[in-house]
Structure formats: C-alpha cells, structure tokens
C-alpha cells in the first residue's frame with residue numbers, strides 16, 4: 001500500500017459520486033502535436049458527470065494540453081494539431097459543423113491567473129449571457145448575474161459594489177468572479193487549469209470548497225500541481241507522464257494503491 005503523508009481525501013467518495021454517475025466526456029486515442037512535437041499520445045479516458053476529475057503529473061506532461069482539447073482551446077494555437085475523438089454527451093466536439101464559440105459556453109474554462117475583463121463586476125458576468133442572447137430583459141440579466149455570483153460564492157462580498165471594476169477585487173475574489181462568468185452562460189462542464197496557483201492558502205481553501213459545491217451541478221475537470229489538492233477535491237484522478245495518460249481511477253485508489261510504478265513514484269515524491 002502506498003500512502004502520501006498528510007493526504008486528506010475528498011469528502012464525497014467515488015462510491016457516492018462518480019461510480020453512479022453517467023459518463024459526460026469520452027476521449028479516444030487523442031494525439032496532439034505542436035508542429036513536429038508529439039505532445040500527447042493516444043489518450044483515452046471517460047470523465048464522469050457531476051464529479052471532479054483531477055489531472056496530475058510532472059510539469060510538461062501534457063495535462064493542460066489535454067484539458068484544452070475538451071473545449072477546443074487548442075484550435076487557437078496555429079501550430080497545434082489534434083487527432084482522435086472527443087465526445088460530450090455522445091456528440092463529437094470536433095465535428096466540422098460545431099461552432100467552437102458555442103462549445104466553449106457549454107464547456108467553460110477558468111485559468112491559472114484570474115483574468116477578469118477591465119469592466120465592472122456586473123459586466124464581467126453579464127457579458128456572456130448578453131453575447132449569447134440568453135436573456136430577454138434587463139430583469140432577466142440581473143437575475144442571471146445575481147444567481148451566478150451566488151453560485152460562485154461571491155455575491156455577499158460584492159452585492160453593494162456591482163458597478164466597481166472586477167480588477168479591483170482580491171485575487172481569490174477575482175478567481176470566483178471568473179467562475180461566476182463561466183457559470184453565467186449555463187455550462188455543463190467547467191475546466192480549471194491550476195485555478196489556485198496564484199492564490200494564497202485562504203483563497204485556495206475557498207475555491208476548493210466552491211469546487212466541491214459546484215460538483216453537484218457541473219462536471220469539473222481540474223489540472224493541479226498539488227497532489228494534496230487533487231486528493232481533497234476530486235473523485236477521480238488521472239496521472240499523466242511524458243505525454244501519456246499512465247493511469248486513471250478513483251482518487252482514493254490512485255493515492256493509496258496505484259497500479260503503475262510511475263504513478264507510485266510520483267505520488268510518493270520520487271520524481272516530479
């Protein structure tokens with residue numbers, strides 16, 4: 001049995017959440033190239049609905065590259081080429097007729113560094129619903145903004161200053177604003193690329209709590225450098241190494257009884 005010191009597992013176990021959940025995202029033999037560099041090799045994985053899946057692994061192993069495949073953010077990198085198949089709810093997201101802008105509303109993304117628009121708190125959240133035509137009146141839009149800020153655990157802190165700039169908030173509040181912005185367009189999947197790496201421990205703890213709450217309504221995939229964080233927030237964990245998905249499974253199993261020696265070496269701190 002392999003154990004990490006001080007590892008505290010997520011409150012909801014896989015048995016309670018992921019095992020019973022339907023599969024939301026299916027990836028089969030996904031390969032990614034940046035020009036001639038083969039960055040991701042034959043990645044196949046099933047990601048369960050309404051659960052948190054963590055991607056872990058040493059720097060440069062391809063975690064972010066694979067995350068970006070799930071909402072076609074790699075399309076924006078000219079030298080990047082993706083092959084294989086990724087389905088969400090059974091539909092091919094690389095279908096030529098599919099509009100990537102619509103896809104990215106359904107599959108929202110939260111980045112490493114909070115990146116609010118240089119606009120008011122209200123406008124940061126209202127922007128997406130407005131451009132996607134999701135609301136029919138100002139009252140509707142107000143309701144979506146309020147609900148999104150509440151779901152992101154930020155409303156109480158900002159309700160009296162919705163017209164103030166989003167960039168004036170603390171780092172942790174800005175990251176929750178970015179989560180509210182993603183939520184406002186009714187996503188089904190939220191991708192988070194190291195969402196706490198620029199935050200202090202208190203702001204990090206708040207985001208982790210929020211991730212646990214959001215799990216009830218959304219499918220969440222999080223890239224993290226912190227194994228403790230993966231253990232605390234996720235029900236499933238996937239370990240990547242040198243562009244390959246080495247092993248994935250219930251988080252508890254990955255951290256206590258990994259099948260592959262590379263996973264074992266990584267989680268016990270032997271490399272990475």
Ligand SMILES: Nc1ncnc2c1ncn2[C@@H]1O[C@H](COP(=O)(O)OP(=O)(O)OP(=O)(O)O)[C@@H](O)[C@H]1O
Nearest residue numbers: 034037039057058059060061062063064065066077
């Ligand atoms: N835009 C890009 N252009 C060229 N190569 C890239 C690009 N993005 C990533 N790569 C390369 O692809 C490989 C995988 O990178 P990726 O950022 O996905 O890894 P990662 O596991 O997320 O790393 P980290 O933990 O350091 O963020 C690396 O070798 C990286 O240098």
